[in-house]
Amino acid sequence: MFSRRGTAVTLGTLALVVSSLVAAPASQASTGGHESVSCTGNASSRYDPPLTLQPRKTHNHADVAYTCTTAPGHTVAATGSFHAEAPAASCLSLAGARGTETVHYADGSRSLIVIEGATTARVAGVLVVLQSGRVLEGRGKGHVVRRTVTSLPRQLPTDCLISGLRGTDSAVRLEILP
Numbered sequence: 001m002f003s004r005r006g007t008a009v010t011l012g013t014l015a016l017v018v019s020s021l022v023a024a025p026a027s028q029a030s031t032g033g034h035e036s037v038s039c040t041g042n043a044s045s046r047y048d049p050p051l052t053l054q055p056r057k058t059h060n061h062a063d064v065a066y067t068c069t070t071a072p073g074h075t076v077a078a079t080g081s082f083h084a085e086a087p088a089a090s091c092l093s094l095a096g097a098r099g100t101e102t103v104h105y106a107d108g109s110r111s112l113i114v115i116e117g118a119t120t121a122r123v124a125g126v127l128v129v130l131q132s133g134r135v136l137e138g139r140g141k142g143h144v145v146r147r148t149v150t151s152l153p154r155q156l157p158t159d160c161l162i163s164g165l166r167g168t169d170s171a172v173r174l175e176i177l178p
Contacts, residue, residue: 035140037111037176039078039103041066042169043149050164051091058089060097064172068105070139077106080174084115091160093120094129101147103174105139111176112137113145127151127168140176148173 045062064080084099097118103111115133122128131147151168159165 036178039066039068039174046167052164055088055090060084110138144177146175
């Protein structure tokens with residue numbers, strides 16, 4: 001369907017479109033004492049059971065490698081462990097997914113995030129998931145979270161009809177808003 005270069009160009013373009021549709025990132029580390037964090041990274045997700053065309057309850061686990069801006073001019077590496085349950089997930093939608101992500105920053109701090117809502121859209125085979133939630137514990141506690149995931153399946157789309165999609169590779173943007 002797409003060559004590797006075509007896929008990269010499509011994902012890059014889609015990421016720019018999504019980021020311009022979403023409000024500007026939280027770029028200031030402190031605004032009236034409220035900490036903000038902006039992270040970008042890549043995730044590798046696994047679905048259990050695999051996604052098919054038939055919606056069904058599905059667990060999603062993703063490991064994420066981030067680069068986060070925690071103060072103007074200050075970036076720190078971070079890793080995320082994301083877990084979600086979707087009551088009606090399929091190759092076309094991840095409707096109703098709720099979950100948690102624990103982000104461990106290289107400076108020793110962490111954020112425990114709960115994802116409370118999500119909307120999905122599929123554009124030219126690319127799945128875009130816009131998630132919202134809040135920080136329960138740690139860095140940014142009590143603050144609103146916005147998470148944007150842009151994914152391509154690791155398998156052919158026809159696998160939805162045969163074995164199901166077992167996972168995706170995604171670009172992730174995580175924002176803890178001030």
